[in-house]
Each structure stands twice: as C-alpha cells, then as structure tokens.
Amino acid sequence: MSRRPAPPRVLTVAGSDSGGGAGVQADLKTMLALGVHGMSVLTAVTAQNSLGVQGAWELPEEAVRAQYRSVVDDIGVQAVKTGMLASAPLVETVAELLAGTDAPAVVDPVGVSKHGDSLLAESALDSVRERLLPVATVATPNLDEVTQLTGVRVATERDLRRAAGAVLEFGPRWALIKGGHLPDGAEAVDLLTDGREEYWLRAPRHDNRHTHGTGCTLASAVAAGLARGRSVPDAVRGAKEYVTGAIAAGFALGGGIGPVDHGWRFRSP
Numbered sequence: 001m002s003r004r005p006a007p008p009r010v011l012t013v014a015g016s017d018s019g020g021g022a023g024v025q026a027d028l029k030t031m032l033a034l035g036v037h038g039m040s041v042l043t044a045v046t047a048q049n050s051l052g053v054q055g056a057w058e059l060p061e062e063a064v065r066a067q068y069r070s071v072v073d074d075i076g077v078q079a080v081k082t083g084m085l086a087s088a089p090l091v092e093t094v095a096e097l098l099a100g101t102d103a104p105a106v107v108d109p110v111g112v113s114k115h116g117d118s119l120l121a122e123s124a125l126d127s128v129r130e131r132l133l134p135v136a137t138v139a140t141p142n143l144d145e146v147t148q149l150t151g152v153r154v155a156t157e158r159d160l161r162r163a164a165g166a167v168l169e170f171g172p173r174w175a176l177i178k179g180g181h182l183p184d185g186a187e188a189v190d191l192l193t194d195g196r197e198e199y200w201l202r203a204p205r206h207d208n209r210h211t212h213g214t215g216c217t218l219a220s221a222v223a224a225g226l227a228r229g230r231s232v233p234d235a236v237r238g239a240k241e242y243v244t245g246a247i248a249a250g251f252a253l254g255g256g257i258g259p260v261d262h263g264w265r266f267r268s269p
Contacts, residue, residue, distance in 0.1 A: 005217065008227035009038045011071055012220060013064070013094055014083030014110075015044035015056070021215035021259030022048075023083060029262035030220040034242065036227050038220075040077065042068040043094070044086050050212065050254030061093045068097050078227035079127040081106045081220050082132070088124040095131035104226040107136035108219035111145045125149065134171030138192075138232055141167060141220045143181045156231045157182065160191040161198075168195050174232050176222070180205075180214065188244070192236050199233050203244040210250035210258030217260055 010031050017023035024040045031038030043064055047055040057084035071077070080103055100107045109128050111120040120128070129149060133139055143154045143163070150166035152159070160177050167174045167175040179189040185205065192199040221242045225235025242265075261267070 003037070004258060006037060008078045008224075008229075009039060009075060010036045010220070010227045011039045011041065011068075011077045011080045012083065012223075013041040013043060013068065013085075013097075014108075014216070015046055015086070016042055017046060017048050017213070019049040019212075019254070019259075021050070021253070022216045025132040026213040026216040026259070026262065027081060027083065030217050030242075032226055033262050033265065034221060034224040036078075036224045039071050039077070041071065043090055044084055046084075048065045050256035050258055052256070056086070058090060061089050064090060064093055065097065068094075077101065077103045079104050079106065079223040081108065081217070081223040083108050083216055084110045084130060085120065085124070085128075085132075087121050087244050088127040089111065091124050091127040092131050095127070096119060096133055098132075103122055104223070106139035106219045106223040106226070107132055107139045107214055109133070109145050109149060111139050111148045121149075128235065129170045133167070136172035137226070138174045138176055138222055138236070139167055139170075139172040140176045140178065140215065140222065142178045142215055148178060150238075151226070154179070154182070157185070157189055160189070161193075164191055164193045165195070168193070178215065178218070190236075190240065192233060194232075197233070201240045203240060206244075206248045208247060208250050209245055210252055210260070212250075212257045212259045213248060213262075214243060214260055217246055217262065 012027035028038040044058040164175040190201040221239030246260035250263035252258045
C-alpha cells in the first residue's frame with residue numbers, strides 16, 4: 001500500500017490561550033482549515049478567557065529550544081510563524097533558531113492582547129527590533145504594535161506607507177501593516193510592501209465585536225500559504241480572504257469578546 005504524502009508543515013512558536021481563541025490554539029485551527037500540518041512550540045502559558053488575560057507564565061529558554069529542535073530536526077518545516085514571545089531572552093532564542101532554519105518566517109510581534117493586556121515586556125522591544133525582525137520574511141504588526149516598535153502613530157490610511165517604511169528599516173523582507181484599527185471607513189485596509197512593490201488589501205469591515213484571535217489567525221494563514229509555495233503577495237491575499245470570512249462568522253463566547261470562527265468555510269449554509 002502506498003503511503004499518502006504528508007501535507008506542508010508549519011510550525012507556530014507562540015503562547016497558549018486557554019480560551020482557545022488566539023495563540024497556539026488559533027494558529028493550529030487556522031493551519032488545519034487551510035490544509036497544512038500544524039506543529040507547535042509553546043513559549044508561555046496564559047490563563048485567558050473572553051474577558052482578558054488573568055495570568056501569564058513564560059517557559060524557560062531551554063524548553064523553547066528543545067521543542068523547536070525536536071520538531072525541526074526530525075519532521076522539518078516549510079514555514080514558521082511566531083507570536084507571543086514575552087521576554088528578551090525568549091525573543092533572542094527564537095531569533096537565533098529562525099536564523100538557522102531554511103524556511104520563511106512570519107513574525108507577528110505580539111505586544112498587547114485584544115483586551116489591552118501586555119504580552120511583551122518593555123525590555124524585549126530592542127530584541128524584537130534588532131534580532132527578530134531582521135530574520136522575518138513577513139512582519140505583521142497592527143497599528144498599536146507599529147507605534148510600540150517604531151514610534152509612528154497611524155491615524156489615517158495615508159499613514160500606512162510611513163508605518164511600513166519604519167518597520168522595514170528593522171530588516172524584514174516584507175511588512176504587512178494591518179489597518180483594522182483605523183477608526184473610519186467601510187473597509188478594513190492593510191498595506192503589504194517590501195519597499196519597492198506595494199499591495200493594498202481591502203475587505204468589507206464587518207460589524208462584529210467578536211474578533212479575538214484576528215492577528216494570530218492572519219499570520220498563521222500567511223505562513224500556511226508560504227508553506228504551500230505561494231509568493232508573499234499571493235499568500236497574504238489568501239490570508240486576508242480567509243480572516244475576513246472568519247471575522248464575519250465570529251461568535252459570542254463567555255461574557256466578553258468572542259473568537260473569530262476558524263472553521264467558517266466548513267459550516268453548513
């Protein structure tokens with residue numbers, strides 16, 4: 001009997017969300033929905049629900065390194081996605097691991113949760129700028145993270161180009177600036193650029209407050225596209241389409257902000 005070949009493999013290096021809407025849980029759901037094999041390196045454990053983050057405990061550097069090497073050295077990867085890294089030592093450890101891995105890296109520089117809880121120590125910002133962003137194929141900051149990393153404040157769509165330029169100065173090959181937090185407009189507008197080519201990505205802005213996990217989901221979807229051999233622009237376009245549908249289908253869970261629906265394409269009409 002012939003064996004079915006393995007699907008493309010994607011590794012997420014991120015924190016756990018006990019509520020299941022963001023973090024490693026969202027990453028793995030996204031990867032399954034997009035037809036790739038998801039694997040994980042846990043960097044932190046959080047006590048988290050629809051109301052916020054009640055506690056967070058980062059894992060030791062040696063635990064992160066051991067998980068990464070265990071997966072990459074045996075199974076291999078076609079793309080890596082990073083999320084919550086919490087501290088400077090963890091950022092530097094992961095940056096070193098990415099630099100030695102021959103696979104595209106999607107870096108989601110997670111700084112603050114959907115509920116406003118800090119997920120990255122202030123002391124780690126220089127490590128993100130100087131060590132992590134330079135090894136990124138695509139960096140995917142939201143507007144708050146752009147300001148945190150570069151000092152650039154984005155108030156209008158016109159500011160996205162300046163924000164992208166500031167992020168690219170730290171060395172990623174591409175910057176995807178997510179404009180979902182812009183206050184006005186009927187569309188959610190993102191800008192993808194490598195400093196030469198520009199791609200403006202637009203989608204309807206859905207009137208749905210249940211958007212927990214949006215950033216994790218988008219970055220994981222980009223990584224899934226890259227693992228399938230797509231170009232960066234094509235992978236980002238596909239990810240934008242997927243996350244737009246997931247936002248539209250987001251559902252209430254608990255007493256606060258519910259998650260996007262990672263399985264929206266599988267639901268019966």
